[in-house]
Amino acid sequence: MINIIVIGTGNLGTQLCNALEKASSKPDATVRLLGYYNRSQTLIPKNKSRLFSKMDHLPSCDMIIVCTPDDAVSKVSEQLPSSDTIIVHTSGSVHLDILNKHKNRGVLYMPQTFNKERTVHFETLTICLESSSTAVYESLEIVGSSLSRKRTPLPSTQRKYLHLAAVFTNNFVNHCYLKAAEVLEKQDLPANLLHPLMKETLEKALELGAQASQTGPAKRKDAYTIAAHLALLNDADKALYKSITDSISNTYGN
């Protein structure tokens, strides 16, 4: 049984506490969420685990999972006392070495977008693991398997690439959705006019791959349509449109 404390209950921390609480309550549980800590001392709605009040006086446990923003991982690591407890961070872009103060350290990276409201189904994810030793890896495997059937080892040197790809897949895709929604809104056109296209774009890319799926004015270098689109946009959005169009044009050659 691995006794766990979670530090930080933002988007990921909240979801992780809820998933670990659920995993803890199973008859054959291999993990137990002892509780969580956050700076603002905010309770997670509907989660019955304990909220601890001091980060430097946490109860003894087997694993502390740090779910703070990336730039706070280092500071939290420093504040946690040295011990045999496994200290784990969950950041795609932060190296395992940042936890070097701690003898037993690891990473549990879940390539997904989290927010407090939408329940994330961890079981659909491949949980990416890295550790300072084989023994730590085994503990991470136990925690990972309580969340998902799919795990893979992934060193920091590759995890940063996966995180970069995740930014394209989520942040950048979502921004394209936003720009489309803004165009429709300014014309008083309902957003749902393009919902089927959003879905088909995803399904098509999953089936055929993104390269075979590409169509449109940038790919076919249709200067007339591109110019007509640019004329509809403000300067900032023109720059964005041009940049993505150039990138598509270059990708598909002549």
Place this chain on the structure above:
Amino acid sequence: MINIIVIGTGNLGTQLCNALEKASSKPDATVRLLGYYNRSQTLIPKNKSRLFSKMDHLPSCDMIIVCTPDDAVSKVSEQLPSSDTIIVHTSGSVHLDILNKHKNRGVLYMPQTFNKERTVHFETLTICLESSSTAVYESLEIVGSSLSRKRTPLPSTQRKYLHLAAVFTNNFVNHCYLKAAEVLEKQDLPANLLHPLMKETLEKALELGAQASQTGPAKRKDAYTIAAHLALLNDADKALYKSITDSISNTYGN
């Protein structure tokens, strides 16, 4: 009964011929696909409608639907003889006026991405209609309703904005998928590591809207992570990453 001929059997034309053939075979059919024309005289696989050999000697019909690339619509319109036949184009970015040679003219715009292999479910789409007269509109409605329960009138002045938004939603989103896939491939990481993220990104944007869904280094102006990502990219992809990051940063203010 509206007798239809389709000109051009690229991605959209092929799908439309197949959907119209299916609609033609229903017991209560209101449309009939007489056949189609394409320059290369290529048969549509599994479609039993006739392939006509000369565009300027098509049989008499009620409606000709032009599914050529945008820049060919004008030329096709010129080549078609003047008559009472309704001439319709299907292009998001082309004005209805391009068909001015023809007394009865219209637009059937389906905001979707088409290719020959994947069957598109027209019934999920809102078909956008524009016409030169009320009588023509009624005919378009009949054709539109044979394809989908959802139709809306949409003038050329607004259709071009919908088309622009569709480019963001499809071409640009798909390009982000491609860039992510390239990053993974170069690291020999399996593409399916990010499939759950692709799906959740869509679901989240549909549920919460794209603005509320945004997260990540660009939104939180995390200069450290942005610089670390840029260091992993070649010059062309750096430019793309910077441009989208700037746009996100500007969107979410300070």
